[in-house]
Amino acid sequence: MSGEFDGAYQRALTAREEFWAEAAQGIDWDQPWENVLDESNPPFYRWFSGGMLNTCYNALDRHVENGRADQNALIYDSPMTDQIVKYTYQELRDQVALFAGALANEGVGKGDRVVIYMPMIPEAVIAMLACARLGAVHSVVFGGFAANELAVRIDDAKPKVIVSASCGLEPGRLVEYKPLLEGALDQSTHKPGRSIIFQRDALQCPLGENDLDWNDAIAGAEPHDCVSVAATDPLYILYTSGTTGQPKGVVRDNGGHAVALNWSMGAIYNVKAGDVYWAASDIGWVVGHSYIVYGPLLAGATTIFYEGKPVGTPDAGAFWRVIADHKVTTLFTAPTAFRAIKREDPAGKLVSQYDISHFEALFLAGERSDPDTLTWAEKHLGVPVIDHWWQTETGWSICANCLGIEELPVKHGSPTKPVPGWDLRVLDEGGNEVGSGDIGALVVKLPLPPGTLLTLWNADQRFQDAYLKEFPGYYQTADAGYIDEDGYVFVMARTDDIINTAGHRLSTGAMEEVLAAHPDVAECAVIGVADELKGQVPLGFLVLNAGVNRPNGEIVDEVVVMVRDNIGPVASFKIATVVQRLPKTRSGKVLRGTMQKIADSEPYNMPATIDDPVILEEITDALKSIGYAES
């Protein structure tokens, strides 16, 4: 079938509207669209305007009505609680309808926001789909964030109701959600009227006067029907790291999102209705939204909902056990998970203990896939290992090897080629296209395909400034890279202050804001340094106020606690060092890029462009002194 991919890619470019109108046939509409692509208000492009649908209906009810009522929709597999619970499409639909009734009893309706702050339990998915059923807008907040991060999101989204749970379970640690939620509500200006709390067996938390027990909420509810919404109405807001402590609220629509995700399940992942698909991530991230919840359910597949880690729950064979037990055909996770498994089981002995003969493909994303990890996975799994590149903003893959269209040869280090719908270019600083092999800014020519961000919540101007301003007519991914002579894309680095730690997206700028609040810190900088397991981890440099004569170690310990308390454990901020000065430009701007280059160079060679050897030596010594090895 050689040429199938190129044909599809060209058609999506030259006959864009026909291409996506055809993909939209995979979705059930209450009312057909008037325009496939509405270009009347650029750069705010809208897909399927005039159309009406319900995303929850498409994810659940239509499968119940079309013969999949008894097929598993979701399998909750939790080594953390020793539980496996299976929900058929009928069961999941009924529970979602009932919880939608409970939300409606609290006054939640079309357009109202609901913040979901929950661990990896099925009730989190039920809450998300219940919002979609009502036409309400969910905003899921990752459980590894601290109260302050939750408060910022509550103030921005202004939810009518919050849905949470008594606790999350991390290996060896129980995470109490209620104190975090209360801490957030103390800090936030916006006060939602109600919190619905799911009490887990591991911990029953006391409820306050604005709290409602999940079970009581559903006991008093009637199942609620799907509410038809405009294709262009928001389905969810998902906050992601920006360059400051104020996260960006990525807004996703209903119509374009359903069309694109349903299409991607077949075209990219080669997953059909009835297949078992597993995205080992968390519902707090975009991977969880797109490929634990919406993608597989829209496509009528069975989604695996895993509460555990790749290693230690109970061992590095955990993933193979899940694949074998549930006949998973396709797994999607972050390379860091495989680095963790490889580290524990370098010879891949545990893989051979399970029958994974039905397994078809492994997809990796969230960070650059290092060739070592890819090769290890290829060798031990014996299936295609596909690196694919995307972002919270895009909602689905910009680049991938589209297994459902035509499997292309893999080039290690490359997420293959732009997917149909993505007109990817590489530009230099002046906005000119560069030649093949030359590094530049990876940008996408507007309009973006369906399913991508509509805007930032309550921040149309910030949306334009952050993504569309630097290269007019293009969406700026903030990744740099190149396209080789065969059209393969290589994603090399972020061009902003975002780092990826264990596949989690973090802003070093947000961490600097926390460090700067320490009374003894005059100036600071945070950069990402290489880490064997997590890919990158943050490293802080502190310049202390004159006259501070406390031991440096004490101050470092305090800032580590501050970042954990303000951003959350997920920041993995564990190392910082005190220096006399930071390298700066003449105008006083901290040369973070320079510091990054020193950290990345082996062994801390001074790049020729740096002209202050004293500062360089100091930064270099600081790196060495904290044991940041030049490996």
Ligand code: COA
């Ligand atoms: N709630 C509360 N705390 C959480 C959390 C959650 N949902 N998720 C992570 N944390 C905590 C961890 O317990 C850890 O705390 P610690 O500092 O007390 O040890 C901290 O946040 C850092 O977490 P993480 O960076 O994930 O490290 P880890 O050691 O717990 O696990 C991996 C490392 C590689 C096993 C894990 O990150 C992983 O499985 N990643 C791949 C899958 C994935 O989630 N990808 C993201 C998007 S595709």
Ligand code: AMP
């Ligand atoms: P997130 O929004 O959390 O999904 O993070 C998106 C960022 O992660 C991208 O902008 C990239 O910097 C990085 N990323 C995601 N997938 C890949 C990949 N396959 N290769 C390289 N970087 C990636």
